[in-house]
Amino acid sequence: xxxxxxxxxxxxxxxxxxxxxxxxxxxxxxxxxxxxxxxxxxxxxxxxxxxxxxxxxxxxxxxxxxxxxxxxxxxxxxxxxxxxxxxxxxxxxxxxxxxxxxxxxxxxxxxxxxxxxxxxxxxxxxxxxxxxxxxxxxxxxxxxxxxxxxxxxxxxxxxxxxxxxxxxxxxxxxxxxxxxxxxxxxxxxxxxxxxxxxxxxxxxxxxxxxxxxxxxxxxxxxxxxxxxxxxxxxxxxxxxxxxxxxxxxxxxxxxxxxxxxxxxxxxxxxxxxxxxxxxxxxxxxxxxxxxxxxxxxxxxxxxxxxxxxxxxxxxxxxxxxxxxxxxxxxxxxxxxxxxxxxxxxxxxxxxxxxxxxxxxxxxxxxxxxxxxxxxxxxxxxxxxxxxxxxxxxxxxxxxxxxxxxxxxxxxxxxxxxxxxxxxxxxxxxxx
Ligand code: IMO
Ligand code: MG
Numbered sequence: 001x002x003x004x005x006x007x008x009x010x011x012x013x014x015x016x017x018x019x020x021x022x023x024x025x026x027x028x029x030x031x032x033x034x035x036x037x038x039x040x041x042x043x044x045x046x047x048x049x050x051x052x053x054x055x056x057x058x059x060x061x062x063x064x065x066x067x068x069x070x071x072x073x074x075x076x077x078x079x080x081x082x083x084x085x086x087x088x089x090x091x092x093x094x095x096x097x098x099x100x101x102x103x104x105x106x107x108x109x110x111x112x113x114x115x116x117x118x119x120x121x122x123x124x125x126x127x128x129x130x131x132x133x134x135x136x137x138x139x140x141x142x143x144x145x146x147x148x149x150x151x152x153x154x155x156x157x158x159x160x161x162x163x164x165x166x167x168x169x170x171x172x173x174x175x176x177x178x179x180x181x182x183x184x185x186x187x188x189x190x191x192x193x194x195x196x197x198x199x200x201x202x203x204x205x206x207x208x209x210x211x212x213x214x215x216x217x218x219x220x221x222x223x224x225x226x227x228x229x230x231x232x233x234x235x236x237x238x239x240x241x242x243x244x245x246x247x248x249x250x251x252x253x254x255x256x257x258x259x260x261x262x263x264x265x266x267x268x269x270x271x272x273x274x275x276x277x278x279x280x281x282x283x284x285x286x287x288x289x290x291x292x293x294x295x296x297x298x299x300x301x302x303x304x305x306x307x308x309x310x311x312x313x314x315x316x317x318x319x320x321x322x323x324x325x326x327x328x329x330x331x332x333x334x335x336x337x338x339x340x341x342x343x344x345x346x347x348x349x350x351x352x353x354x355x356x357x358x359x360x361x362x363x364x365x366x367x368x369x370x371x372x373x374x375x376x377x378x379x380x381x382x383x384x385x386x387x388x389x390x391x392x393x394x395x396x397x398x399x400x401x402x403x404x405x406x407x408x409x410x411x412x413x414x415x416x417x418x419x420x421x422x423x424x425x426x427x428x429x430x431x
Contacts, residue, residue, distance in 0.1 A: 006220035007265035011253050012330075014230025015269035015320055017277040019303070019310065021332035022270045023047035023063050024425055025418055026226040029268070034221035035213065036064025036072045039256035040246040041228030042079040042112060042142070044135040046304035050425055051095045057304060061088050062226045065103060066096055073209045076108035077246065077256025079142040080154075081117075082198040089205075104209045105202065107155035113191070115175055116141040118184050132242055133279030135306055143235075143245035150174055154206045157199035165192055210258070217263055227253045231269075231321055232281075241368065242281025250324050269326040269414065273337035273404070275319070276301050276310040282367045284374045285313035285350045294343055299336045316350040316376065317411045319363050329412065331405065332420035334387065335427075338401055341384020349407060350376035379407065387421045394419070394431050 010033075012026045027049050030036045043059035050056065051066050060080060065072035074080060085105070089098050096102065116138030123140065124131050134140060145151040150171050156164060168191045179185065199206075216223055229248040232238045237249050247256060250267045254260070274295050277283045287295065295301065295312035302309055315337075341347040352361050353374030364374060385398035394402065397419075405416050419429040 003218065005262045006217075007263055008217065008220045009223045009225060009254065009259060009263045010266040010268065011225040011227060011250055011264060012268045012270060013227035013248065013250050013253055014233075015271045015324070015326065015329075016230050016275055016316075017232050017283070018228075018230040019046075019276055019278065019301075020230065020270045020272050021330070021420055022227060023049050023058070024332065024420060024428065025268055025270055025330040026224060027063050027066075027425060028418070028428060028430075030062070030064030030070060030224045030226070031067055032222060033064055033067070033070055033224040034216050035223045036062040036067075036070050037075055037223060037225045037257055038062045038073070038078050038228065039075040039225055039253050040077040040248055041244065042137060042139050043081050043084045044137050044139045044244060045228035047226070047228070048304060054095070056091060056095070058088060060085050061092060061103065062224075064224055064226065065092060065098075071101060071212065072103050073213070074103075074105045074109055075209065075257040076106040078106075079110045079112050079139060079146070079246075080105065081112040081137065082202060086198075086201055098205075100204045100207075103205050104207050104212070105154060105205045106209055107206050108153050108208075110142055110146050110151040110153055111198070112138040112142045113152060114194070115179060115184075115186055116145070118179060118182070119175065122178065122182055130241075131280060140245045145171070145174075148174070152195075154202070157195050157203075157206075161192075164195060168192055168195075213257065213259070217259070223259075223263075225253050225257065225259075231324065232319065237321070237323075239281045239367075242279065250326070266327045267325060268328045268330050268418070269320070269324070270330045270332065271320070272299070272315075272333045273331055274299065274315050274333065274340070275313045278303055278306070278308050278310050282373055283311055283313060284319070284353060285316040285348075285376050286311050287313045291344060294340055298340050298343070299333055314348040314350055314376070314378065315408075317408065318350055318353055318361055318374075318376075320412055321363070322412070326414050328417040329408065329414050330418035330420070331408065331416050334397075334401055334405070334419050335421045337404070338385035338387060338398070341381065341400075342386065343384070345383065347381040347384060347404070348378040349381070349404075351379050351411065352377045391421055392429065394429055397421075397429070
């Protein structure tokens with residue numbers, strides 16, 4: 001008998017440089033999902049969920065875990081710092097009973113080890129003026145070990161003692177010399193002890209989630225993938241080398257769970273009504289001076305993971321990739337941009353660039369080589385708006401705000417289905 005594929009996966013992904021409010025929409029979509037998945041990245045992500053008014057900052061566990069019907073899975077594409085995960089489980093336990101059926105950590109997920117964090121700092125120092133501005137969480141070095149096929153995965157923790165020690169010896173052969181240059185030395189014994197400690201603390205949640213995922217896909221049960229980072233930070237299609245080390249574009253977040261593309265039902269591009277970026281790399285609409293400061297202050301643009309002030313600028317529709325196949329847009333901070341417009345007297349949206357002497361509507365792929373940042377051409381909206389209290393529908397939005405949204409839809413061809421009009425989850429308009 002042949003089995004017809006039922007598309008049932010909703011992927012929530014960032015379409016620019018992250019920090020766009022993915023958790024809000026992941027939570028909204030997760031409220032009736034059977035499975036909530038994190039598939040890539042690690043605790044470089046910062047996602048805030050709310051439970052009965054309490055703010056729960058999460059970095060690893062998918063926020064959908066707070067819903068009674070959902071199982072949360074940390075899939076094999078995620079790199080996991082066990083200490084951070086344990087803290088998160090402790091925090092979440094105040095709200096949810098984290099049983100072994102409530103949370104599953106893939107036994108193939110790679111472990112961020114203490115030496116990865118040292119190496120992250122060391123590599124940033126070595127880059128000198130070409131620093132990426134990483135989150136210093138060991139993300140890059142852990143994925144390097146994965147690609148180099150010397151990574152330590154959760155299943156390795158269950159090896160026989162000698163076997164695990166041999167694996168650790170092999171890993172140290174690759175890293176010891178480099179670590180010694182900054183006076184850091186790890187012994188096989190201390191790493192082995194660390195492994196056993198985390199195995200004992202996490203073992204009830206470690207397993208192979210593939211059967212459960214396969215069964216849910218077969219039944220057409222709703223699966224939500226909570227993407228981390230965002231399109232421009234993707235290691236393959238993003239702003240290399242100023243990106244993260246995982247694939248965070250729509251196909252990447254599916255692939256990182258081993259889920260094939262035909263299962264995708266919805267791909268939601270999450271963005272703000274302006275742009276922000278942390279760390280280095282090209283940002284054509286970045287504003288220095290007063291305008292940038294106003295966006296930062298009005299939008300509270302300071303990192304949840306690192307506390308760093310974010311670089312801020314106007315919404316850039318050229319940087320919104322037409323290749324990804326988004327089904328919907330979730331536009332956050334529509335209230336904020338309206339107030340910014342009132343303060344500054346205008347709002348701008350970038351619609352093309354001047355780059356290498358030509359006008360283009362494609363985000364350049366070779367800025368690292370040309371060392372040229374495109375000059376944005378803007379569509380200008382006069383004034384701003386204030387969202388009326390208890391605004392629940394698109395129709396109730398101020399005329400100028402509706403025009404702003406329709407402009408984005410006409411340019412991208414993607415419907416703006418979700419609109420964030422305030423800081424709380426309830427302040428979301430769904431069309
Ligand atoms: P969420 O999921 C914004 C950025 C870092 C740095 C680059 C590489 O909260 O949107 P890494 O530590 O990953 O090697 O750093 O990527 N970066 C993020 N920026 N939001 C994130 O996640 C990010 N995760 C990584 O600032 O420039
Ligand atoms: Mg972030």
